[in-house]
Amino acid sequence: MSESRPMSIPVLPWMRNPVDVEHFNECPLVLVPRLDPRLAEALQKMGITSLFSVQVAMWMETIGPGAFERDICVNSPTGSGKTLAYALPIVQILSTQKIRCLRALVVLPTRDLALQVKEVFDAIAPAVGLSVGIAVGQSFIADEVTKLITQPRLDMISIFDPEDWRQTKLQSSVDILVATPGRLMDHINTTKGFSLEHLRYLVVDETDRLLREAYQSWLPAVIQLSCSKGLSLFKEPAIVPSMLNSLTTIRRVGVERGFKDKSYPRLVKLMMSATLTQDPSKLSQLCLHHPLLLTSGDRRYKLPEKLEAYKIICESKLKPLYLVVLLQDLIGEKSIVFTSSVESTHRLSKLLNLFGELPCKIREYSSFQHQFVRSKRLKAFREGKIEVLIASDAMTRGMDVEGVKNVINYDMPSYVKAFVHRAGRTARAGHKGRCFTLLRKDEVTLPIYFLLLIYIFKVYSIYVANISLPFYFNSTVKYKLWSRYRDKRIQNESNTKGKRKILKLRHPIQI
Numbered sequence: 030m031s032e033s034r035p036m037s038i039p040v041l042p043w044m045r046n047p048v049d050v051e052h053f054n055e056c057p058l059v060l061v062p063r064l065d066p067r068l069a070e071a072l073q074k075m076g077i078t079s080l081f082s083v084q085v086a087m088w089m090e091t092i093g094p095g096a097f098e099r100d101i102c103v104n105s106p107t108g109s110g111k112t113l114a115y116a117l118p119i120v121q122i123l124s125t126q127k128i129r130c131l132r133a134l135v136v137l138p139t140r141d142l143a144l145q146v147k148e149v150f151d152a153i154a155p156a157v158g159l160s161v162g163i164a165v166g167q168s169f170i171a172d173e174v175t176k177l178i179t180q181p182r183l184d185m186i187s188i189f190d191p192e193d194w195r196q197t198k199l200q201s202s203v204d205i206l207v208a209t210p211g212r213l214m215d216h217i218n219t220t221k222g223f224s225l226e227h228l229r230y231l232v233v234d235e236t237d238r239l240l241r242e243a244y245q246s247w248l249p250a251v252i253q254l255s256c257s258k259g260l261s262l263f264k265e266p267a268i269v270p271s272m273l274n275s276l277t278t279i280r281r282v283g284v285e286r287g288f289k290d291k292s293y294p295r296l297v298k299l300m301m302s303a304t305l306t307q308d309p310s311k312l313s314q315l316c317l318h319h320p321l322l323l324t325s326g327d328r329r330y331k332l333p334e335k336l337e338a339y340k341i342i343c344e345s346k347l348k349p350l351y352l353v354v355l356l357q358d359l360i361g362e363k364s365i366v367f368t369s370s371v372e373s374t375h376r377l378s379k380l381l382n383l384f385g386e387l388p389c390k391i392r393e394y395s396s397f398q399h400q401f402v403r404s405k406r407l408k409a410f411r412e413g414k415i416e417v418l419i420a421s422d423a424m425t426r427g428m429d430v431e432g433v434k435n436v437i438n439y440d441m442p443s444y445v446k447a448f449v450h451r452a453g454r455t456a457r458a459g460h461k462g463r464c465f466t467l468l469r470k471d472e473v474t475l476p477i478y479f480l481l482l483i484y485i486f487k488v489y490s491i492y493v494a495n496i497s498l499p500f501y502f503n504s505t506v507k508y509k510l511w512s513r514y515r516d517k518r519i520q521n522e523s524n525t526k527g528k529r530k531i532l533k534l535r536h537p538i539q540i
């Protein structure tokens with residue numbers, strides 16, 4: 030898809046020698062060393078028969094010789110299986126200690142994403158006797174408290190003594206908690222018995238987005254509350270070389286320069302994103318210990334292997350018509366149409382439904398709707414009852430919907446990251462997918478001085494978190510001619526009802 034280019038932007042020292050997960054081949058479950066048979070069975074029930082590269086690499090750095098010694102940052106493409114890459118080793122290692130208390134916390138930016146990740150944990154954790162909880166906004170906190178904290182049992186005849194109640198140490202009834210930052214802080218500040226003192230693993234999924242958005246400083250609170258001085262409640266099982274059998278790790282085992290004799294914090298941090306930030310000021314908030322970076326290939330952002338990217342050049346005022354023609358051609362396939370804002374999502378959805386000629390169900394998915402409506406629409410989209418979702422960027426990062434064949438950028442994303450996450454809603458888990466981007470002429474050919482400016486900025490800047498899409502698009506994303514559209518013409522016909530006005534294009538649609 031894109032030629033490889035060495036990282037030319039100065040980055041933190043530990044980011045300069047990443048482990049390339051592409052060194053690890055996909056590994057059948059039967060060959061995954063030390064995988065708990067009960068987990069293997071649970072994975073097979075999910076239809077999973079082998080682990081992807083990033084999952085194998087994570088396994089080596091956690092269950093293998095890496096032995097969770099270091100904090101791990103994963104920057105691997107969308108749809109490459111990052112969720113299971115962290116969920117599997119955490120569930121396996123927690124299952125080796127028979128004790129019920131909150132030991133793993135997974136934080137995600139949105140409620141829908143948290144619900145999606147909880148489903149993955151629910152599919153594997155119970156198989157090894159672990160309990161998973163959820164803490165997300167827009168649901169009753171009281172309901173969550175009853176599920177997260179073991180309330181002392183008061184039998185019918187005992188006389189209730191408030192002193193007794195206070196003496197009874199409220200216990201966590203979950204081992205793993207999946208949460209959004211806002212609701213997590215609610216529990217930290219108000220829920221009796223909610224404690225992070227035994228926390229061992231902190232996963233920050235969609236790290237760059239979470240670090241960009243300030244949420245009542247949840248991160249320092251979690252790090253501070255979980256680093257209790259006391260000895261850890263439980264010791265990790267010592268790993269003797271014989272247990273490692275075929276487990277290998279790309280990097281040298283053992284502590285590298287600068288970390289000798291440093292005590293290992295109990296809290297292991299796992300950072301996951303397809304567009305991991307390189308901003309030192311943001312990464313410093315994580316207080317990473319001896320961090321290891323896992324990437325895929327040597328490009329900063331990588332699109333899924335089987336993604337086909339197309340651009341359609343058209344005038345702004347004709348965009349709705351081009352979109353209609355495109356959707357007519359993609360009938361029967363699940364598509365997500367992205368716009369640049371919640372308002373334009375709302376307008377475009379209204380317009381397409383007013384048009385009424387498209388034989389497919391089109392719905393809006395944005396923060397204009399209440400969470401309940403959004404969850405219902407997402408469920409209908411997963412089930413195929415809705416074929417086209419008109420969405421804004423905020424709603425879809427990380428969203429994993431099986432069978433999405435097409436992503437259409439109705440408005441050009443302003444940053445490469447947005448393009449990567451939008452396009453990443455398709456071509457997931459090694460499947461094929463297509464990404465169409467409607468561009469105006471001026472959005473395609475950047476004035477030469479602007480290209481020069483970007484180049485200079487890239488060469489001398491400390492880090493270029495977001496370069497503008499046209500430059501990236503033209504210089505790296507290869508696109509193919511969408512032949513079916515090359516000689517497509519839209520006839521100029523307006524019917525009496527005025528419902529439909531199709532303009533004749535002065536020239537065939539150029540791609």
Ligand SMILES: Nc1ncnc2c1ncn2[C@@H]1O[C@H](COP(=O)(O)OP(=O)(O)OP(=O)(O)O)[C@@H](O)[C@H]1O
Nearest residue numbers: 077079080081107108109110111112303427429458
């Ligand atoms: N080993 C596997 N074998 C088959 N399918 C898998 C495997 N691991 C994950 N998947 C599937 O791949 C899809 C993408 O997984 P996941 O959502 O974890 O990707 P991701 O890297 O987190 O993507 P994003 O960056 O968009 O969040 C999911 O539908 C998941 O069920």
